[in-house]
Amino acid sequence: AEGLRMGLPENVHRLRVTDGHSVEQVSEATKVPVPVLSAIENGRVNVPPPVLKALSAHFGIPVRDLLK
Numbered sequence: 001a002e003g004l005r006m007g008l009p010e011n012v013h014r015l016r017v018t019d020g021h022s023v024e025q026v027s028e029a030t031k032v033p034v035p036v037l038s039a040i041e042n043g044r045v046n047v048p049p050p051v052l053k054a055l056s057a058h059f060g061i062p063v064r065d066l067l068k
Contacts, residue, residue: 007068009043015059016041030054 016026023041027034032051039045040055056063 008047008066009041011066011068012037012055012059013041015061019059026055026058030058 016023021029023034023037026032027037030037030051032040032054036045036051040047040051052063052066056066059066
């Protein structure tokens, strides 16, 4: 069974790659620092709500869908 925190890292990575964007491009668009985005994709951080909101707005999906 997959862990509770597996959804976000996989979703952020998949959405970014599907959009054809680098971590740097997403960082610039969302104002989320590159090391934070890398840590999110690697599942190494607890993501604060403002960062979740920025990512959900950038990818055009609700926060709840990012976390699935």
